[in-house]
Amino acid sequence: xxxxxxxxxxxxxxxxxxxxxxxxxxxxxxxxxxxxxxxxxxxxxxxxxxxxxxxxxxxxxxxxxxxxxxxxxxxxxxxxxxxxxxxxxxxxxxxxxxxxxxxxxxxxxxxxxxx
Amino acid sequence: xxxxxxxxxxxxxxxxxxxxxxxxxxxxxxxxxxxxxxxxxxxxxxxxxxxxxxxxxxxxxxxxxxxxxxxxxxxxxxxxxxxxxxxxxxxxxxxxxxxxxxxxxxxxxxxxx
Numbered sequence: 757x758x759x760x761x762x763x764x765x766x767x768x769x770x771x772x773x774x775x776x777x778x779x780x781x782x783x784x785x786x787x788x789x790x791x792x793x794x795x796x797x798x799x800x801x802x803x804x805x806x807x808x809x810x811x812x813x814x815x816x817x818x819x820x821x822x823x824x825x826x827x828x829x830x831x832x833x834x835x836x837x838x839x840x841x842x843x844x845x846x847x848x849x850x851x852x853x854x855x856x857x858x859x860x861x862x863x864x865x866x867x868x869x870x871x
Numbered sequence: 872x873x874x875x876x877x878x879x880x881x882x883x884x885x886x887x888x889x890x891x892x893x894x895x896x897x898x899x900x901x902x903x904x905x906x907x908x909x910x911x912x913x914x915x916x917x918x919x920x921x922x923x924x925x926x927x928x929x930x931x932x933x934x935x936x937x938x939x940x941x942x943x944x945x946x947x948x949x950x951x952x953x954x955x956x957x958x959x960x961x962x963x964x965x966x967x968x969x970x971x972x973x974x975x976x977x978x979x980x981x982x983x984x
Binding site: 797798799801847857858859860861862863864865 | 903904905913914915916917920959961963971972974975976977
């Protein structure tokens with residue numbers, strides 16, 4: 757059963773610490789996304805990659821967030837330093853890239869709490 | 872700025888009735904429309920996509936699209952308690968790729984046994 761895998765599922769950390777979240781997209785999916793979900797803002801696109809190349813990271817606070825895709829099986833989202841306002845659920849999603857741009861498969865999410 | 876609006880709810884519907892979820896969007900060039908279901912504490916899951924005006928049926932679910940009025944709706948027939956979830960509407964512009972995808976904040980649906 758193909759699925760997007762994210763780690764960690766839960767993370768509690770203190771303000772100022774570095775946080776790294778990892779994602780393994782579905783094999784064969786060439787487009788990978790990072791979303792953040794909060795009650796207030798809903799789902800926000802942070803960054804996405806196509807064929808491992810970063811295409812858009814305009815939704816990401818660049819002074820503290822960075823996203824990379826070192827190989828086709830791994831995407832990472834790093835926050836350094838973390839702040840309490842970063843507390844949210846972070847979802848990775850992947851897509852085949854051949855459709856209408858909206859048929860996303862989401863991972864189970866990483867719930868981040870920054871104290 | 873593209874906007875997708877949904878009533879946050881909660882929308883309470885008795886078991887066995889029809890649940891009707893609505894979504895309006897601001898960008899007239901929008902061409903692709905999606906409904907995602909998200910159970911509490913879980914990730915969004917795609918349940919319907921629609922690209923042409925009219926109705927699209929899949930089991931108990933029917934998506935309806937009216938581009939002239941800029942709304943898309945989701946009907947759930949014979950509602951079951953397991954349908955209780957938040958339903959997210961997502962809209963994409965023509966040729967936008969997934970970076971053009973905009974999500975609404977979702978409607979919380981409760982099916983009362």
